Amino acid sequence: MASNSQAPKKEILLPSERKMDFKERWAYTRHEMKRNWLCYAMLAPFMLLFLVFTVIPVLMSLPIGFTSFDMAHFPKWIGFQNFYTLFLEDDVFVIAIRTTIIFAIFTGPLSYFLSFLLAWLINELHPALKTLFTLVFYAPSMAGNIYFVWQLIFSGDTYGYANAALMELGITNTAIQWLTDANYVLPCVIIVQLWLSMGAGFLALRAGFQGIDKSMYEAGAIEGIKNRWQELIYITIPSMGPQLMFAAVQQIVTAFTADFVGRQLAGFPSTDYKVHTIMTHAFDYGYIRYEMGYASAICFVLFIVMLVCNALIRRLLSKYMD
Amino acid sequence: MLKSKKNLKPSELAALQEAENAAALEALRKRREKEHAKMEKSKGTNKRVGKSWKNDIGIFTVLTLLGLFMIFPIYLAIVNSIKPVQEIFIMPPKLYAMEPTLENFSDLFKVANNSWVPFSRNVFNSVFVTVVATVFHILFACTAAFVLSKCKFPGYKFLNEMIVVAMLFTSTVLYIMQYMVMAKLGMINTYWALILPIIATPMDLYLMRQSMSQLPDAMIEAAKIDGAGLIRICWGIVMPNSKPALMTIIIFQFQAAWNATGGLFIYNEALKTMPTVVQQIAAAGLARQGAIAASAVVLMLPPLVIFILAQRNVMETMAHSGIKD
Numbered sequence: 083m084a085s086n087s088q089a090p091k092k093e094i095l096l097p098s099e100r101k102m103d104f105k106e107r108w109a110y111t112r113h114e115m116k117r118n119w120l121c122y123a124m125l126a127p128f129m130l131l132f133l134v135f136t137v138i139p140v141l142m143s144l145p146i147g148f149t150s151f152d153m154a155h156f157p158k159w160i161g162f163q164n165f166y167t168l169f170l171e172d173d174v175f176v177i178a179i180r181t182t183i184i185f186a187i188f189t190g191p192l193s194y195f196l197s198f199l200l201a202w203l204i205n206e207l208h209p210a211l212k213t214l215f216t217l218v219f220y221a222p223s224m225a226g227n228i229y230f231v232w233q234l235i236f237s238g239d240t241y242g243y244a245n246a247a248l249m250e251l252g253i254t255n256t257a258i259q260w261l262t263d264a265n266y267v268l269p270c271v272i273i274v275q276l277w278l279s280m281g282a283g284f285l286a287l288r289a290g291f292q293g294i295d296k297s298m299y300e301a302g303a304i305e306g307i308k309n310r311w312q313e314l315i316y317i318t319i320p321s322m323g324p325q326l327m328f329a330a331v332q333q334i335v336t337a338f339t340a341d342f343v344g345r346q347l348a349g350f351p352s353t354d355y356k357v358h359t360i361m362t363h364a365f366d367y368g369y370i371r372y373e374m375g376y377a378s379a380i381c382f383v384l385f386i387v388m389l390v391c392n393a394l395i396r397r398l399l400s401k402y403m404d
Numbered sequence: 405m406l407k408s409k410k411n412l413k414p415s416e417l418a419a420l421q422e423a424e425n426a427a428a429l430e431a432l433r434k435r436r437e438k439e440h441a442k443m444e445k446s447k448g449t450n451k452r453v454g455k456s457w458k459n460d461i462g463i464f465t466v467l468t469l470l471g472l473f474m475i476f477p478i479y480l481a482i483v484n485s486i487k488p489v490q491e492i493f494i495m496p497p498k499l500y501a502m503e504p505t506l507e508n509f510s511d512l513f514k515v516a517n518n519s520w521v522p523f524s525r526n527v528f529n530s531v532f533v534t535v536v537a538t539v540f541h542i543l544f545a546c547t548a549a550f551v552l553s554k555c556k557f558p559g560y561k562f563l564n565e566m567i568v569v570a571m572l573f574t575s576t577v578l579y580i581m582q583y584m585v586m587a588k589l590g591m592i593n594t595y596w597a598l599i600l601p602i603i604a605t606p607m608d609l610y611l612m613r614q615s616m617s618q619l620p621d622a623m624i625e626a627a628k629i630d631g632a633g634l635i636r637i638c639w640g641i642v643m644p645n646s647k648p649a650l651m652t653i654i655i656f657q658f659q660a661a662w663n664a665t666g667g668l669f670i671y672n673e674a675l676k677t678m679p680t681v682v683q684q685i686a687a688a689g690l691a692r693q694g695a696i697a698a699s700a701v702v703l704m705l706p707p708l709v710i711f712i713l714a715q716r717n718v719m720e721t722m723a724h725s726g727i728k729d
Contacts, residue, residue, distance in 0.1 A: 111558045118557035120634050128548035129563070131604035134589070136570050139581035146577050153580070200470070203463045211464070213715045217708075218471040221478055224659060224707050228700045231477040234484070234497075234693070243480070246496035277474065282656060286611050289648035292718055293615060310459075324614030331571055331610070339574050361574070368576035381575040388572040403617075 147379035152372050164379035175380070177355045178363040181268075182338065185359055188272050190337035193279035194329065200280065201287035202314065216288050223281035229346045232274050236260035236347070261347055264354045271344045271357045278343065279336065283329030290325030294318065323402030330395045334388050341365060360384050478704075484697035485509070492693050508698035515685050521673045523681070530662065530678035533595065534706075537602040537661040542654065544603060549612035550638040554624055564613070567606045583668055597669035598677065602661050608653035615649035616642055651714040658710045663703070679703055 102110060115122070147164060149157035168175055204215045235243045238259040245257045260266045294317075302317050319326070341361030348357045350366070360380060368377030396403075412420065484492065486504040516523040551557075552564055582601065583592075591597045619642060627637045643650065665680040686699035 114558050118555065121551045121555045121557045121560075124547045124551045124634060124638070125563070128544040128604070128609065131544070131600055132567075132570070132606060134585060135582060135601045135604040136606065137566070139578050139585055140570060140573050140575075142581040142584070143573075143575045143577040146575075151577075200467070203467055206463055207460065207467075213712070215467050215471060216715060217711060218475050220711070221708075222474055224711065225478050225481070225700065225704050228477060228481045228697075228704075230693070230696050230700075231480045231484075234480065235477065241493060241497055243497055250496060277477070280474070282607065282611075285652050285655065286614075286649075289611075289615065289652040289718070292648040293618065293646075321618070324617050325611075328611050328614045331568060332607075335572060335574070364576045374577055374580070377576045381577075385573055385575070389569070392568065392572060 143378060144382070146375055147382040149375045149378075150373075151375040151378070153374055154372075157375065160375070164376050165383075167376070168379055168383070174355060174358065175360075175363060178358050178360045181355070181357060182340070182359045182361075184268070185272070185275065185340040186337040189275045189279050189340055190333055193276055193337075194283070194333045196276075197280050197284035197329065198287055198326075201284055201291055202318070204288065205291040206310070216285070219280040220285055222277050223284075229274070229343065232270075232277075232347060233261075236270050238262060261349070262353050264356050267348050267353060267356045271347055274343050274347060275340060279333075281332065281336070283332035286325050286328045286332070287322070290322040291318070294321050320402050323399055327396065327399050327403065330399070331392060334391050334395070338384055338388050338391075481697045481700050484693055485701045487694055489692065489694060508692075508694040509702070512682065512685060512695055512698050512702070516681060519673075519681070519685075521676075525674060526676055526678045526681045529595075529598075529675060533598045533602075533664060533677060534658060534661040537599045537664070538654065538657045540599075541603045541605070541608065541657050541661075542650070545609040545653070546612055546643060546650070547635075547638055549609050549616055550642050551634075552609075553613045553616040554619075554621070554637075554642065555634070567610050567613070570606050571610060579667070586669060592669055593672045593675060595675065598664055598666045598675070602657075602664055605657075605660065608656055611653055611656075612646065612649055615646050619645055648718050651718045655707070655711050655714050659707045662706055 146157060148159060148161060150160050150163075151157035200219055204212055204219075207215065234241075237243075237245065238257060238261060240246060240249065240257050242257070242260070244260060245254075248254045248258070258266060260270050298317050298321065299313060302313060307313050307316060339361050341359050344352060344357035344359065345362060345365070350362070352358055361384070364377045364380040364384075366377075367373045367380065480499075483499065483501055485508050486506065487501045488503055488505045488507060491498065491502060513523065516526075552560060552567070586592055586597055589596075591600070623641065623645075624637055627641050632640065663679055665677060665683075666675070670676060670680075682699040682703060686696040
């Protein structure tokens with residue numbers, strides 16, 4: 083016993099924590115891979131399809147931004163030429179950046195907080211009402227392409243619901259060209275974007291709320307939590323980190339790739355490029371002018387911006403993640 | 405008693421032990437049931453901090469007002485789908501149908517049945533693609549999500565990272581590249597082109613991974629010590645405890661698969677899905693507001709049913725919730 087206590091304390095390290103040279107590390111990795119073969123086997127079905135239908139096409143599209151590619155000929159490597167043109171010569175791109183930022187603020191942070199707030203408020207209600215309200219708020223995302231209804235609402239003639247209502251109330255006596263007047267088109271499209279924004283992120287947050295163990299709230303009440311705000315901040319949000327991150331990623335994607343709704347409602351090109359986003363710009367060059375190389379360069383820039391946003395949000399939410 | 409036990413033959417001893425075990429199990433089960441009944445009874449009385457009628461009515465009012473804004477366009481679509489032609493262009497537009505009719509729906513199906521391919525074929529395509537894609541996606545994605553969230557093996561960080569990066573990547577050329585890959589594999593104009601890309605979407609996997617990461621590692625360790633294999637742990641322990649996320653991804657996946665049109669990958673009429681055909685008819689075949697509205701309503705129904713079923717299921721399971729740390 084005595085001799086044992088006098089012996090110098092030897093630190094025991096796991097193999098993964100020990101410093102190893104390259105050869106040893108490689109051997110260790112191979113050993114670990116063999117030991118975990120079942121993990122790879124379980125990943126294989128999904129990862130194989132993911133590789134073929136997503137990863138390979140993504141890797142193939144990355145270098146296209148550095149080429150001149152018109153779909154008819156093989157892509158020609160032109161280095162950073164596309165990016166020079168984009169940032170130094172393309173005036174419409176500057177407008178597109180401005181529009182994208184406006185859209186991103188509304189469909190990004192604003193609708194993120196809104197979907198969290200709504201998911202939370204719904205969670206406070208009676209179970210039967212929970213299902214009803216979740217359905218009501220998610221319904222627009224489920225209805226898919228019923229943009230035509232918004233076209234009816236914002237229709238520029240007197241048959242449009244918005245115009246008819248305003249004229250009935252005596253607010254205006256002429257029909258407003260909601261979707262072609264430069265003053266109105268942006269707010270109109272933003273309204274529709276917000277209407278559509280309670281999508282995957284919102285539903286994931288609802289699932290997150292439903293997954294929280296109810297006993298946590300009882301424990302919280304004993305620990306001295308006084309109101310629902312405290313409950314939200316000290317119990318709910320910390321136990322929803324992963325869902326918050328998922329919703330954030332969804333929101334980044336929808337915020338920066340806003341394009342389709344604007345094109346559907348305001349037409350293309352929209353009046354004064356009012357709803358011309360970066361994605362619309364890419365669509366313009368890709369599918370109308372067939373300058374795929376240039377369109378890819380535009381998307382590449384957007385991709386980098388989204389990666390940066392993702393990293394920032396992950397940093398912000400890191401304390402709630404495992 | 406002990407003495408008699410010693411004198412017994414091994415087979416008799418085994419039978420005796422089995423009977424004892426069964427009795428013990430029965431007693432345990434009864435106790436559990438009792439506790440469960442007690443829990444059920446106390447569920448309603450479970451008080452939460454700051455819960456009051458006043459608050460609830462406030463929340464209800466706010467949600468109702470916002471909900472009206474959300475539901476209004478959908479309501480208009482439904483109303484327009486049951487308006488007869490002469491009512492659509494009334495000034496000022498009415499918010500209800502004066503003489504509701506199912507004419508738009510019957511017209512839609514009449515035109516659909518007169519096209520080259522019988523409409524039942526398109527409906528079958530849609531149902532087939534949706535069921536196959538949803539079932540296999542859930543199977544593959546959930547297994548993969550479990551491994552990515554709960555197993556540490558060389559490369560798991562890289563793969564996790566790759567999923568998120570893939571979700572953020574959008575490009576106008578991506579579609580063309582997908583087309584090229586599929587053409588190389590000879591999948592253009594086959595069911596594969598409809599089903600496989602849907603199975604390979606990373607969004608649901610990411611959501612599943614995120615919510616599985618909330619389950620305590622201790623639960624998995626315990627199962628491992630009890631001798632459960634990885635597959636058993638995944639489907640027997642982790643999945644039942646991820647019900648809300650599972651139901652959510654079923655909704656997403658069903659919707660994605662149901663709305664799949666195949667785009668450029670499918671040009672054979674016999675392989676086209678219901679959404680493609682219905683939208684074609686609404687846009688070109690009938691070209692009226694009422695028909696377009698009717699097509700939207702028809703397409704919206706199946707996802708709606710799945711949504712309600714899935715949400716109800718979540719409510720039921722979460723009433724007696726699982727283990728969390």
